[in-house]
Amino acid sequence: MRSAKLFQYQLPMDTGVILRSQRLVTREGWVIELKQDDKIGYGEIAPLPEFSHETAEQAGEQAKQLLAKWQAGEAIDLDSAYPSVASGLSMAMLELNGELPAEGNYQVAPLCSGDPDELVIELNKMPGEKVAKIKVGMYEAVRDGMVANMFIEAIPGIRLRLDANRQWTPLKAQQFAKYVKPENRAGIAFLEEPCKTPAESLAFAQETGINIAWDETVRDEGFEVKAEPGVVAIVIKPTLVGPVERCIELVKQAHEAGLVAVISSSMESSLGLNQLARFAAWQTPDVIPGLDTMQLFQAQLETPWPECSLPVTSLNDLEVVWQS
Ligand SMILES: O=C(O)CCC(=O)c1ccccc1C(=O)O
Numbered sequence: 001m002r003s004a005k006l007f008q009y010q011l012p013m014d015t016g017v018i019l020r021s022q023r024l025v026t027r028e029g030w031v032i033e034l035k036q037d038d039k040i041g042y043g044e045i046a047p048l049p050e051f052s053h054e055t056a057e058q059a060g061e062q063a064k065q066l067l068a069k070w071q072a073g074e075a076i077d078l079d080s081a082y083p084s085v086a087s088g089l090s091m092a093m094l095e096l097n098g099e100l101p102a103e104g105n106y107q108v109a110p111l112c113s114g115d116p117d118e119l120v121i122e123l124n125k126m127p128g129e130k131v132a133k134i135k136v137g138m139y140e141a142v143r144d145g146m147v148a149n150m151f152i153e154a155i156p157g158i159r160l161r162l163d164a165n166r167q168w169t170p171l172k173a174q175q176f177a178k179y180v181k182p183e184n185r186a187g188i189a190f191l192e193e194p195c196k197t198p199a200e201s202l203a204f205a206q207e208t209g210i211n212i213a214w215d216e217t218v219r220d221e222g223f224e225v226k227a228e229p230g231v232v233a234i235v236i237k238p239t240l241v242g243p244v245e246r247c248i249e250l251v252k253q254a255h256e257a258g259l260v261a262v263i264s265s266s267m268e269s270s271l272g273l274n275q276l277a278r279f280a281a282w283q284t285p286d287v288i289p290g291l292d293t294m295q296l297f298q299a300q301l302e303t304p305w306p307e308c309s310l311p312v313t314s315l316n317d318l319e320v321v322w323q324s
Pocket residue numbers: 048051109111133163165215264265266267289290291292293
């Protein structure tokens with residue numbers, strides 16, 4: 001016996017969360033609940049504005065159709081579903097089948113979204129491997145270079161992850177590199193997507209000796225995981241990639257190519273974020289995932305995130321928009 005439910009959620013965001021060109025005031029999405037005999041599985045479907053091509057409304061409509069098929073025991077082609085829907089549905093099936101281990105990796109790479117001095121204090125208190133993520137490319141490249149130097153000099157052993165989100169022209173990227181002292185470059189674990197095109201980013205890595213990682217490029221049509229000079233990692237955002245099986249395949253291919261795979265958030269609620277922490281502990285046990293996005297919310301959903309004091313909305317308080 002199978003049954004399914006679709007919940008709709010809206011969670012308030014912290015003020016000042018900007019996605020590319022728009023402010024994100026409310027995070028909107030769906031949670032699916034699958035039940036079979038005495039087993040249960042959850043999955044979150046939350047297209048990210050400016051990143052996903054589908055809207056929340058389109059994803060919700062498709063989710064209802066696919067849940068009806070699942071309930072009837074019909075075949076579902078996840079590869080032709082929207083990535084956010086394929087992601088949430090496949091995660092729910094994984095959990096239902098007992099294949100998603102319970103233990104999570106909650107040791108995240110702190111995201112510097114405000115005052116760099118506060119992050120320095122936090123990192124100095126952090127036990128074990130010190131990893132932090134800083135967005136660059138939003139202000140002057142020179143300032144970004146100075147911020148990188150400051151972190152590397154203030155925190156012994158730091159491994160910085162920088163993310164330019166394809167913002168720089170080759171010239172701007174060069175200006176950044178020029179300001180990062182040569183002896184500090186090894187403190188940069190990687191710089192995600194420095195330039196507008198992958199070819200420019202590859203040239204940057206080879207010219208500067210600064211390692212890079214693919215994030216947007218992983219979702220480009222025809223992307224293949226391969227070892228290339230200067231490339232050390234790929235970032236996997238399951239909500240944007242699609243079926244969880246595809247994410248597992250990407251992790252496997254990355255490891256075979258000698259690359260690091262980093263599981264990362266697309267600003268899922270605490271429910272989805274917890275599942276990503278579990279997925280990361282399972283698939284990439286030696287790597288700190290990029291999941292420090294709970295701080296961007298004003299509320300949690302159902303499953304609390306460790307040490308997070310934000311109020312928790314329960315699934316029981318949400319509207320069930322569809323059930324079978
Ligand atoms: O990867 C991380 O550490 C945090 C997540 C993150 O940076 C992000 C979250 C949502 C959308 C885009 C991005 C990004 O990598 O630019």
